[in-house]
Amino acid sequence: MARKPIVNPIRDMVIEARKIKDKKIYPFNIGDPNKFDFDTPKFLKDALIEAIKQKSGHYSDSEGDSELIEAIMKREREKNDAHIAKEDVLVTQGISEGLFFLFASSISSKKDEVLLPEPSYAPYIGIIKFFGGNIKTYKLDENKEWEPDLDSLRKSITKNTKFIVIINPNNPTGAVYHKSILKQIVDIAGEFKVPIVSDEIYDELIFENTFYSGIASLARDVPSVILNGFSKSYLIPGWRLGYMYFQDPLGKLDSLKATIHSLARNRLCASTPIMKACSIAFKEKSHIPEINKKLKERADYAFKRFNEMNRLNSVKPKGAFYIFPRVDIKDRWSNDKEFCLDVLRNTGIIFPYGSGFGQKYGKNHFRSIILPPIDVMQEAFDKLEEFMDKN
Secondary structure, rough: OOOOOOOHHHHHHHHOOOOOOOOOOEEEEOOHHHOOOOOHHHHHHHHHHHHOOOOOOOOOOOOHHHHHHHHHHHHHHHHOOOOOOOOEEEOHHHHHHHHHHHHHOOOOOOOOOEEEOOOOOHHHHHHHOOOOOOOOEEEEHHHHEEOOOOOHHHHHHHOOOOEEEOOOOOOOOOOOHHHHHHHHHHHHHHHHOOOOOEEOOOOOEOOOOOOOOOHHHOOOOOOOEEEEEEOOOOOHHHHHHHEEEEOOOOOOHHHHHHHHHHHHOOOOOOOHHHHOOOOOOOHHHHHHHHHHHHHHHHHHHHHHHHHHHOOOEOOOOOOOOOEEOOEEEHHHHHHHHHHHHHHHHHHHHEEHHHHHHHOOOOOEEEOOEEEOOOOHHHHHHHHHHHHHHHH
């Protein structure tokens, strides 16, 4: 019997948008900066050209190019005080492949539970369900800038909990968690002896003068799997390069790590030229302040516009590419998906519906990127405001 398709509100809304022939389409759905006025830094383009010139079309080691792994280790040790060795690092074809490896290797029955933040990045939900796992969620509190609700987290842990997942900076809310909150999550994980999975792909994209803490610096005695990559901070989403590493001083995740590495061997390797090029990425960060300056300006603008519109309100993002407004659907739409489809058909704006990021705390919301230039955002949001005024 074939498995059921994975639902993804971010990409699935594009299928609906293709049906619209009489309107300009505004893609506010996918966190791809290169679709707008961002571009891959020249030093990385040059590095890729050079890698291709140096006859790099061969297979690499399944774990990843050795020079790149050394660069990842150096970066994580310096930025997050990670205690890792070379065998703890695996290069992946984006974080998405890391998620497939992780859940394919750890979910064996419907009893296996993964504790996700809610709202949560939609592919976590789809991939866990695809492998037959059970999803439990803990609340991100909209009234506290989408910080994790620790009571909700504690109450959601059971004897079947395989992992506690943290996404920080957060997709879809744009929240950046306080260090004290993260430390308390680590303490709870240690108390219940549950490993942590920490998604840190946006860890360079932080504004609002917010301090960021990587989980490796806090979870010394709690087994942790950290996911990160190059797509966002280095403006290469289409290059598909990420990594995962295990900080696990007592070896409690050795069996899981061995299974994941066996999957990596069976898919052969990530792209050799791209790994060669990205081995120099961490040496250059001069482009990141400009990215964050743009994102802060656009986050401020999106926050202001959404909160001025009829039926909408939102929390100002502190990092990443997203804002997650609430919509009052009462007496007009049956649910947030219907709302997003109505917006799409009347304005041409593609917004992923909030319940796709979680049925409880994601519902009655939608996600919007903050990547387009302000003139593009103004054009789209003027149409949205006109639509909301009629509803």
